[in-house]
Amino acid sequence: MGISERKKREKEQRKNDIIDAAEKIFFKKGINNSTMDEVAEEAELSKGTLYLYFKSKEEIHFEIKTRALNILTKMFTKSICENKTGLENSMRIGKTYVDFVKKHPNYYKSMIYFESNDCSTCQFRDNCENFFKEDNPLMISTKTISRGIADGSIRSDIPANVLSQTLWAQINGILQFISTKQKILEFTGVKAEDIINSQIEIVKNGIKNKD
């Protein structure tokens, strides 16, 4: 039946409209200074309606984070060149993540917002949930590293998934530092760029194969 299909589509559309509205508000004022009433007004809906589509404010924010991860996943995928080594592609992925943060600082913020809660205590949905889907940044990184080990460009004494998670954790730490500790950078006269370059240097030397 065509009507129920249309309704489903409309429902999905409305969900997206709400996320759009929330994005505008959250990105402008920060999630903690944004109210559901403001989101409702931006979406031209009543507050009650928001709760027909989402269980909570946090869930809306989770959806924004999911958008962020989807963008990042696509960028990772694009950054891989088939004719380059695994090591080179791994480095390219890292640089792509840096580009992502520069290009989408608000999406990045929505990602790190969740990082302070551990998944075991998360209320409604899982902090890690997005990483059990087939396509996600960590998975892409792991595959790339596997290829790097296979093609001999990356050291083989650390399993690909361990190495991948280590690098993922590292780069997250680096990006979080740069994004949240501008004052330390200023105070010590260090440029974000310096940290990035230093990170690249360390990783390159740290993971390359030395046969």
Next chain:
Amino acid sequence: MGISERKKREKEQRKNDIIDAAEKIFFKKGINNSTMDEVAEEAELSKGTLYLYFKSKEEIHFEIKTRALNILTKMFTKSICENKTGLENSMRIGKTYVDFVKKHPNYYKSMIYFESNDCSTCQFRDNCENFFKEDNPLMISTKTISRGIADGSIRSDIPANVLSQTLWAQINGILQFISTKQKILEFTGVKAEDIINSQIEIVKNGIKNKD
């Protein structure tokens, strides 16, 4: 005059008692599920009194974070051996941080709680404030790396403060990953220990001098 000195001492003592009480409550239930009324009850004071000693709930939490950083600073200081190379001491510092997280998981959580807000938008006090004091973990790390560059154990092409901040950011990322992404570890069959060892391997190879 003895009385005003005693009063100052008592005031300091009371502040500490309040932080103690808040610690008990926050560590048991998590800061977001703890109320100021609960803290007041634990401290055997009225809620109003809490606000004579602290401007806000967040400020109390900030004090807990400061305690955490003080403990970590002491542990870092202790872990340094004068008769070891700068490289060895840098690695020891990293391992000490891991020990800290194992020994004081709640203090560690109180540290990462602040990491999602960037300093520029912080309301009352600065996310980075603790790092402008003479003694702090990052400063100790920088000094150690400087010595490592001087004694020839650490590569000299990256300035000590840049390298130090890079490693600090890295290890924070690693520890945050391990603390908050247990489900990913489980799902992929990776042990926290594996990540740590992998990190150690990468850093050692990444920063050692190769004359």
Next chain:
DNA sequence: TTTATAATTTGACTGTTAGTCATTTTATAT
């Protein structure tokens, strides 16, 4: 077209909690 039914939306309302402040209690000085 009219009426009945189902789906969707509304916004006033509730409960919770951070933070305030006029009043009371306690400590010090005279």
Next chain:
DNA sequence: ATATAAAATGACTAACAGTCAAATTATAAA
């Protein structure tokens, strides 16, 4: 014993996430 200053109180306010009975709108049937 009295006056004054310091410290503590807890009832109160404001803000806001989330709810739900009632109203509105869309679809189906007569």
